[in-house]
Amino acid sequence: MSALQRAFPYLVAATTGVISGVYIFKPMVTKEAQDLSEVPSQTNVVTFGEPPKRQNVANEKDAK
Secondary structure, eight states, X not given: OOHHHHHHHHHHHHHHHHHHHXXXXXXXXHHHHHHHHHSOOOOXXXXXXXXXXXXXXXXXXXXX
């Protein structure tokens, strides 16, 4: 029995697993990618003359 004949079932199983994984998880991955691309980036840009802006969630909740 050659090495290819012994490895063939494993290659078929691995290929089937990869293809089914792509088929099953592709919709979830594309949805998450779209959701992440719609969220604006939250970069902090500090210009001269302005103090850095901070978001304090606890104080905002107390103020309401």
